[in-house]
Amino acid sequence: MRLDKYFTSVGLLSRKECAQAAKKGRIAVNGSIVKDASSHINEDEDTVTLDGCAVQYRKFTYIMLNKPAGYVSATEAPDDVTVLTLLPPELQKIGLFPCGRLDKNTLGLMILTNNGPLAHRLLAPKTHCEKVYRFESRFPLSEEDRLTLEGGVDLGDFTSAPCKVTLHSPQSGEITLTEGKYHQIKRMLEAVHNKVTALERIRFADIALDPALERGQWRHLGEEEQKSIEKLL
């Protein structure tokens, strides 16, 4: 792989920045300075450093983002700002795609990847991995409502699959879904004559939202998290 492609694919430098960094002698391959950004390297075996720091090569990039309200989980939206704009410019150019949609006003865990088949698989409504949401409702939910939601409710175009609903208080709790239809939780609460007033995703499959991430912040997935998500392919 060309050195400049290597740096763009991990989202560290643009092609132009790579050419400039190489010219200045900031890049080394296996300990030797490489001044030509079009040089070829073996991304699996060579050790590449930038300013003396080893670069970790990733075939695919996986990002955890704590989504704030007001951002749409899409790659393009003419009239809105997308979650991608919360990432640095280099990471906006490597084909990242949100795995599974969240409504514009829903908060919390969003995973983005440029592993295309995985992103599509996780986006598909038929993907049955667990997604856990914390919610607040306008009116108290009774035990009967809770059981109705757990059993599945008729939403007109489909009936929701059995799910787990835990109440933390009469007007708040957690719902674990294994499906992900449009506005699903909002519509489920409407089916029991209630309304969602706050919604946050806190887990996606085995990956929990990192409590250290503020709203709008992101980080790369760790090795174990990455393995657990790749298992879903």
Ligand code: URA
């Ligand atoms: N259910 C909803 O209603 N909205 C979301 O964003 C996610 C699940």
